[in-house]
Amino acid sequence: MGDSIGTTSETTDAALITRWLSGDQRAATTLVERHAQSVARFVVSLGERERTEELVQDTFVRAFQAIETFRSDSRFRTWLFTIAKRLVADHRRSERRRREVVELQEDHLVVAFDALDGMIGDERTQQVRMAMQGLTPMQREVFTLRATEGVPYDEIAQMVGSSAGACRVHYHNALKTIKERVTDA
Amino acid sequence: MRECEDVTMQEALPTFRAGGLDAAEAEAVRTHLATCDACALELALLTTARAVLDRATPVVDVARITAAAMGARTRAERTSVAEPRVIQLRTRRWWGSRQLLAAAASILVVVSLAIPALRGTGHGPAVDGRLDPMVAVDATGGQGGEAVTPSIDLAGGLAHLSSAQLETFLKGLDQVEATVRAEPVTIAFPLIDSPELREGRPRLAQPPVTTTQRDALEARVRARMAMVLQRQLELTDEQSRRLSALAQRLEPRRRALVAEERAVRAALRAQIAAGDSARDAELTSLLNRMIEVQRARVLLLETEQQELTAFLTPLQRAKYLGIEEQMRMRAEQVQGRPMPGQGPPPGMMPGQGPPGLMRGNPERPRIELRRVPDPE
Numbered sequence: 348m349g350d351s352i353g354t355t356s357e358t359t360d361a362a363l364i365t366r367w368l369s370g371d372q373r374a375a376t377t378l379v380e381r382h383a384q385s386v387a388r389f390v391v392s393l394g395e396r397e398r399t400e401e402l403v404q405d406t407f408v409r410a411f412q413a414i415e416t417f418r419s420d421s422r423f424r425t426w427l428f429t430i431a432k433r434l435v436a437d438h439r440r441s442e443r444r445r446r447e448v449v450e451l452q453e454d455h456l457v458v459a460f461d462a463l464d465g466m467i468g469d470e471r472t473q474q475v476r477m478a479m480q481g482l483t484p485m486q487r488e489v490f491t492l493r494a495t496e497g498v499p500y501d502e503i504a505q506m507v508g509s510s511a512g513a514c515r516v517h518y519h520n521a522l523k524t525i526k527e528r529v530t531d532a
Numbered sequence: 533m534r535e536c537e538d539v540t541m542q543e544a545l546p547t548f549r550a551g552g553l554d555a556a557e558a559e560a561v562r563t564h565l566a567t568c569d570a571c572a573l574e575l576a577l578l579t580t581a582r583a584v585l586d587r588a589t590p591v592v593d594v595a596r597i598t599a600a601a602m603g604a605r606t607r608a609e610r611t612s613v614a615e616p617r618v619i620q621l622r623t624r625r626w627w628g629s630r631q632l633l634a635a636a637a638s639i640l641v642v643v644s645l646a647i648p649a650l651r652g653t654g655h656g657p658a659v660d661g662r663l664d665p666m667v668a669v670d671a672t673g674g675q676g677g678e679a680v681t682p683s684i685d686l687a688g689g690l691a692h693l694s695s696a697q698l699e700t701f702l703k704g705l706d707q708v709e710a711t712v713r714a715e716p717v718t719i720a721f722p723l724i725d726s727p728e729l730r731e732g733r734p735r736l737a738q739p740p741v742t743t744t745q746r747d748a749l750e751a752r753v754r755a756r757m758a759m760v761l762q763r764q765l766e767l768t769d770e771q772s773r774r775l776s777a778l779a780q781r782l783e784p785r786r787r788a789l790v791a792e793e794r795a796v797r798a799a800l801r802a803q804i805a806a807g808d809s810a811r812d813a814e815l816t817s818l819l820n821r822m823i824e825v826q827r828a829r830v831l832l833l834e835t836e837q838q839e840l841t842a843f844l845t846p847l848q849r850a851k852y853l854g855i856e857e858q859m860r861m862r863a864e865q866v867q868g869r870p871m872p873g874q875g876p877p878p879g880m881m882p883g884q885g886p887p888g889l890m891r892g893n894p895e896r897p898r899i900e901l902r903r904v905p906d907p908e
Contacts, residue, residue: 376594414605
């Protein structure tokens with residue numbers, strides 16, 4: 348069973364890029380609309396919540412400037428994640444400080460308080476959040492990419508500089524850890 | 533609870549959750565989930581994990597990001613157009629004026645024959661036939677609330693101005709800053725006084741700059757414009773802050789309108805160029821869209837004025853409107869475009885094409901001028 352995200356019912360990213368390079372500006376907008384929030388989630392998962400939009404914007408700036416170098420044998424979204432990860436690293440280097448790896452603080456989670464949502468699902472959400480915070484950086488990155496974005500292991504491997512098999516192990520270890528902590532809570 | 537032994541199904545869950553399976557695969561997973569509590573629980577956990585990140589992630593401004601990314605690309609294209617032709621010129625001692633000396637100080641001087649197009653009417657830029665969206669990069673970090681200095685964008689953005697033009701524009705603002713003027717406000721912009729400019733030929737410009745330099749320059753211009761407004765309107769810090777916030781909040785809509793107008797104008801131009809084969813229905817539709825854009829622009833102006841009433845006096849609002857209009861016109865002026873009542877812009881013959889549809893020629897070659905030592 349395939350593990351890559353398909354775009355069966357909509358135009359593929361590669362087709363959109365082709366259309367954009369042919370002059371269809373709306374195709375570029377569609378690309379941003381399709382992936383900006385995913386990149387933002389990834390940036391947040393790396394612990395850069397305060398500068399999320401700036402980093403997402405810089406990611407697309409870099410990507411669009413180098414769009415001709417994008418190879419359609421990998422997914423556009425994964426390519427964006429790779430760029431975003433580099434930008435986060437650059438940003439951290441430039442500021443000469445390393446934040447805590449994940450800052451999924453309480454006040455970050457409740458953007459718009461919903462009492463009903465809070466009553467029903469907040470406890471479990473908090474458990475999962477705490478469990479994710481307890482993962483190692485590698486586990487968290489692999490888990491985020493795989494579990495929340497559906498990125499295939501081979502593409503995660505390229506991003507984190509590891510093998511697909513090792514990423515599978517990281518993912519399952521992360522999953523096991525989260526399950527244990529959620530169950531124990 | 534027993535772990536699921538169907539590894540294939542387990543491995544498919546993240547992709548299933550992300551909507552990446554085809555119909556048959558997805559159905560197989562659903563069937564499995566109906567009988568496997570372990571996988572159902574795991575899927576719920578994955579969904580919760582995604583929700584955790586969703587709730588921690590701010591919603592990003594897609595329009596702003598799109599405009600910034602496309603604008604940056606356009607700038608990159610402009611500075612990396614086919615290798616410029618190099619012409620060596622000898623400097624002459626009659627380069628006496630300070631401004632010309634300043635221009636000549638750069639080792640590499642680029643004469644850009646490609647005059648970027650600006651708006652046709654109102655606030656919107658005209659179409660130059662290429663992707664030329666607004667730039668939304670705010671190097672002051674205004675979006676994140678870190679900016680202390682208020683920042684005002686030129687209506688429709690700064691992307692239309694080359695870096696040299698931005699510098700010139702900035703000098704004009706600096707001059708205003710240095711001069712306390714009585715009403716009415718008059719902003720004088722020291723154009724680089726060159727024969728080329730006076731004759732409507734291409735201007736001297738600075739060498740290509742990096743994106744970072746460009747962003748910083750745009751940020752300076754925005755901050756300076758905010759400062760000018762603050763002084764001319766005699767704004768309090770609170771008024772200045774609110775004006776800046778309002779300008780930034782409305783800017784995405786303004787940019788979207790500009791982009792829309794740009795697209796409509798491009799399509800109209802294509803239809804007009806098609807001559808007899810132009811499709812009436814398409815033309816009608818485009819003209820209707822153009823009217824809608826103009827209507828939206830008026831609505832935006834109305835919205836802006838309404839919001840300004842909350843913190844500006846009528847006199848300040850009137851001044852703001854006037855200064856905004858003046859800045860926009862001066863921006864055109866530094867691009868070498870005629871002020872109202874003057875002739876057509878460089879690169880466009882009188883009567884060439886419908887208003888706002890044929891401005892400049894992006895395909896023209898760039899000629900690079902290198903300064904060489906003056907022989908003694």
